[in-house]
Amino acid sequence: MTAPLHDARVATVRRVVLWVPDWPVVAAMAQVGLGADAPAAVLHGRGMLAVSAAARAAGVRRGMRKRLAQRACPEIAILSHDEGRDAREFEAVAAAAEQVVAGVEISRPGLLMIPSQGAARFHGSEEALAEALVTRVAEDAGCESAVGIADGLLAAVMAARANALIEPGQSHDFLAPLPVDTLVHAAMERTQRAEVEDLVSVLTRLGLTALGDFTALPTADVVARFGHVGAWAQRMARGEDVAPPVLRRAEGDIGVEYVFEDPAERVEQLALVASHVAEQLDAALLAAASRCSRVRIGARTVTGDELVRVWRTDVGARSGAFSKHMADRVRWQLDGWLSGTATGPQPAPLTALMLTAEDVVPLGSEQSFLWGGTSGADARAHRALERVQGLLGAEGVLAVAEQGGRTPRDRVHALAWGQEGEPPRRVSHPWPGRIPDPAPATVLPVPLEVHVLDAGGSPVRVDSRLAVSAPPTWVRLQADPRDRVARAAHRHPSSGHVGGDDGPVWTSPLPVEAWAGPWPIVERWWSGDASRRAFLQLAMRGEDGQAEAALLVALHEGRWMLEAVYD
Amino acid sequence: METQGTRLAAARAALSAVESRMGADRKAAEGPALALDEALAPVLPRGLPRGQVVAVEGSTSLMLALASRASREGAWTAMVGMPNVGVLAAARRGMDLNRLALIPYPGAQAPATLSVCLDGMDIVMVGQGVALSDADRRRLAARARERGCVMVVAGPWPGAHVALTVERVRWRGLGSGEGRLRERDVTVAIAGRSAGSTRRVVLTLDVDDQRVGSREPTGRTVVEDRALGTGAA
Numbered sequence: 110m111t112a113p114l115h116d117a118r119v120a121t122v123r124r125v126v127l128w129v130p131d132w133p134v135v136a137a138m139a140q141v142g143l144g145a146d147a148p149a150a151v152l153h154g155r156g157m158l159a160v161s162a163a164a165r166a167a168g169v170r171r172g173m174r175k176r177l178a179q180r181a182c183p184e185i186a187i188l189s190h191d192e193g194r195d196a197r198e199f200e201a202v203a204a205a206a207e208q209v210v211a212g213v214e215i216s217r218p219g220l221l222m223i224p225s226q227g228a229a230r231f232h233g234s235e236e237a238l239a240e241a242l243v244t245r246v247a248e249d250a251g252c253e254s255a256v257g258i259a260d261g262l263l264a265a266v267m268a269a270r271a272n273a274l275i276e277p278g279q280s281h282d283f284l285a286p287l288p289v290d291t292l293v294h295a296a297m298e299r300t301q302r303a304e305v306e307d308l309v310s311v312l313t314r315l316g317l318t319a320l321g322d323f324t325a326l327p328t329a330d331v332v333a334r335f336g337h338v339g340a341w342a343q344r345m346a347r348g349e350d351v352a353p354p355v356l357r358r359a360e361g362d363i364g365v366e367y368v369f370e371d372p373a374e375r376v377e378q379l380a381l382v383a384s385h386v387a388e389q390l391d392a393a394l395l396a397a398a399s400r401c402s403r404v405r406i407g408a409r410t411v412t413g414d415e416l417v418r419v420w421r422t423d424v425g426a427r428s429g430a431f432s433k434h435m436a437d438r439v440r441w442q443l444d445g446w447l448s449g450t451a452t453g454p455q456p457a458p459l460t461a462l463m464l465t466a467e468d469v470v471p472l473g474s475e476q477s478f479l480w481g482g483t484s485g486a487d488a489r490a491h492r493a494l495e496r497v498q499g500l501l502g503a504e505g506v507l508a509v510a511e512q513g514g515r516t517p518r519d520r521v522h523a524l525a526w527g528q529e530g531e532p533p534r535r536v537s538h539p540w541p542g543r544i545p546d547p548a549p550a551t552v553l554p555v556p557l558e559v560h561v562l563d564a565g566g567s568p569v570r571v572d573s574r575l576a577v578s579a580p581p582t583w584v585r586l587q588a589d590p591r592d593r594v595a596r597a598a599h600r601h602p603s604s605g606h607v608g609g610d611d612g613p614v615w616t617s618p619l620p621v622e623a624w625a626g627p628w629p630i631v632e633r634w635w636s637g638d639a640s641r642r643a644f645l646q647l648a649m650r651g652e653d654g655q656a657e658a659a660l661l662v663a664l665h666e667g668r669w670m671l672e673a674v675y676d
Numbered sequence: 677m678e679t680q681g682t683r684l685a686a687a688r689a690a691l692s693a694v695e696s697r698m699g700a701d702r703k704a705a706e707g708p709a710l711a712l713d714e715a716l717a718p719v720l721p722r723g724l725p726r727g728q729v730v731a732v733e734g735s736t737s738l739m740l741a742l743a744s745r746a747s748r749e750g751a752w753t754a755m756v757g758m759p760n761v762g763v764l765a766a767a768r769r770g771m772d773l774n775r776l777a778l779i780p781y782p783g784a785q786a787p788a789t790l791s792v793c794l795d796g797m798d799i800v801m802v803g804q805g806v807a808l809s810d811a812d813r814r815r816l817a818a819r820a821r822e823r824g825c826v827m828v829v830a831g832p833w834p835g836a837h838v839a840l841t842v843e844r845v846r847w848r849g850l851g852s853g854e855g856r857l858r859e860r861d862v863t864v865a866i867a868g869r870s871a872g873s874t875r876r877v878v879l880t881l882d883v884d885d886q887r888v889g890s891r892e893p894t895g896r897t898v899v900e901d902r903a904l905g906t907g908a909a
Contacts, residue, residue, distance in 0.1 A: 486750070486751075486752065486798070487752070489795070489796045490796045490797055490798075491796075492796055493754075493792050493793055493795050493797060494754075494777050496792045496796075497779060497789050497792050497793065500785050500788055500789060500792070501779070501781075501785055501789065505779060505781070505782070506777050506778070507777065507778040507779075507780065508773075508777060508778075509763045509773055509776060509778060510773055511763070511764060517762055517764050517765075520764050521762075521763040521764055523763075523778065526777055546768060547765070547768065547858075547860075547882040547884075548762055548764040548765040548768045549762050549765060550735070550736035550737040550739075550740055550761070550762045550765040551760045552762040552763075552764075552765075553760055554759055554760065577853070580852060580853060623847070623850040623851055623855075624850065624852065624853060625851065625853060625854060625856050625857075626853070646850060646856060646857050648847045648850050648857070657845055658845060659847050659857055675737070675847075675857060675860075676734070676736050
């Protein structure tokens with residue numbers, strides 16, 4: 110927290126505060142489509158974070174446990190907490206307020222702050238400004254709000270909670286009788302709030318219950334006892350400011366949109382559009398004197414789906430070739446969507462194409478790496494890989510990252526080179542029961558069936574208590590279909606099947622030297638892609654009696670599958 | 677105590693002293709090389725030579741191990757035609773996944789893809805199923821030499837500068853129904869265009885760091901050097 114000492118004077122600003130009561134629950138109700146009069150509450154951790162007006166009337170309070178809340182109001186809707194949603198939904202309120210005034214500061218989701226002088230003069234009076242704000246927010250964003258006007262941050266926030274207008278110079282008198290725990294309302298961040306809560310509890314135990322008592326203490330003693338937090342709290346309690354409001358400037362996205370006259374079905378139709386749109390985006394960026402390091406490519410299909418992918422562009426190296434570079438990416442992406450090779454919904458004709466610049470920075474101030482810019486070798490490698498992408502398509506070159514998971518295949522996340530994306534599973538999670546290191550150097554993308562046999566030649570079984578029916582002694586792998594000897598053996602009547610040579614061709618049985626397992630991995634039993642598998646590690650013995658490569662096999666739905674080879 | 681190994685080392689030292697005095701230093705003639713892990717030093721004492729083709733038969737782990745230290749130190753790696761490669765194993769061996777690109781299915785474009793990769797990357801690994809004619813192979817090897825890029829090839833490659841064949845693998849840690857794969861010793865046969873006869877080296881490719889117990893630490897690398905002609909060719 111940055112709290113200047115008492116001699117670092119900041120002029121106290123008269124501010125308008127627009128407060129939407131119970132914002133987290135209002136945002137959550139808007140998202141799930143509940144009416145404003147429904148009883149609802151947002152649950153975070155063990156207690157209620159925010160409670161709607163109807164629920165409050167039924168006796169539900171902030172901080173109440175879920176069970177108590179449901180006893181007080183059985184029809185209450187319990188909604189989950191989501192800070193991202195709070196901030197996102199509040200954009201609509203901020204945009205509505207910006208229709209009335211030129212700039213606003215979003216102190217936290219639910220609370221807007223506006224310097225009053227210029228805006229009040231424009232609207233005639235402070236009352237007219239407050240009325241205009243409340244009306245506009247109710248009409249555009251569809252939620253009720255309260256407005257308060259006072260000198261200084263804490264006084265303005267408390268005035269908004271009381272829906273009051275405090276005359277200039279009266280802030281100190283307005284705040285003096287209020288209890289000290291109102292200081293928490295001036296803390297906007299969570300860490301700051303925790304510090305202020307500590308301070309308030311100490312003040313209460315010292316017998317200072319009103320803000321007036323606290324401001325009466327000598328400033329030097331408060332600083333000596335409570336440090337920066339104390340100095341900050343005393344300034345707040347006097348109705349002074351520590352910092353002027355930071356106004357945001359509304360800036361639109363830099364992006365272009367192209368609507369097709371007829372829905373486009375083939376990539377040939379789109380090649381020209383791709384380069385045209387890329388040039389437009391380049392021109393738009395140039396007009397705004399900025400550059401971007403990522404581009405979001407979006408498309409709408411006739412079925413109404415929105416397809417979105419983010420691509421990285423390395424502007425530092427090649428700002429001159431941006432439009433050509435981007436046109437390739439757009440073409441590859443559209444190719445992927447239209448042919449259905451990329452993962453996503455069913456391919457469908459496209460009706461519109463959108464390009465939006467992300468991570469926009471002013472021209473010439475691109476951030477380079479911490480230890481200097483990209484080296485020549487890096488730029489060379491990137492160029493080579495882009496040329497290969499030109500030859501094979503975007504999905505022909507993959508960038509890989511490690512992700513969380515239990516089997517070697519699950520623990521790798523692959524994306525087309527240059528595409529941005531987070532691995533869906535965290536490495537830092539515990540993943541109990543994963544296959545231990547060392548990792549196998551060959552992992553089959555699709556598991557192949559193998560036969561794991563006991564000494565008598567019958568398949569090894571694993572029962573539900575993970576008991577192995579007999580020690581695995583022989584393994585038959587799938588032979589290369591071009592292997593003539595194996596094919597002849599497969600056709601021979603002694604192979605156990607009659608007629609035809611369909612089905613996989615098996616090698617002759619290979620002896621197992623040593624084995625370990627079975628290790629159960631039961632995953633995602635609650636979902637459609639549930640799997641129950643038992644893994645074995647097998648070390649094979651070669652023809653000359655020496656140990657050979659080791660295998661990782663899994664029993665899945667009664668069949669043994671070769672998952673990986675430790676070669 | 678004088679063993680075969682120390683006598684050999686002394687003979688090599690004497691030979692290199694003579695070479696440097698006469699201005700016929702082999703190191704200077706062979707050009708730069710990428711760094712190798714210390715455990716692999718007996719295989720290629722001078723490091724991974726730039727501009728050369730190293731053919732590895734029988735072990736993907738050995739291919740990954742060859743590239744690991746160079747990748748960690750900033751070299752770019754492309755794996756062409758290796759859809760089965762275990763990326764996790766590459767990461768565990770110390771490769772930097774940020775400087776690794778996979779080109780799993782080059783298909784009919786394999787020669788063009790490889791020549792582009794040789795232009796831009798430091799290490800290019802080639803899988804076994806890549807469709808290349810003998811003329812393509814010669815052209816690619818010449819391009820690698822020109823660009824100073826190391827090709828690490830799975831399976832045989834006619835005219836490879838160094839051919840490594842994993843002849844024998846011994847896994848430790850696995851019993852009959854208990855334990856897990858922990859450590860492995862591999863015997864690598866090293867043949868090459870410049871080496872006279874085949875050398876054999878035993879090295880520990882996987883070392884289990886989490887091992888608890890009173891087992892004596894064994895030497896990580898045992899070298900049976902048979903360069904003096906006693907070994908099998």
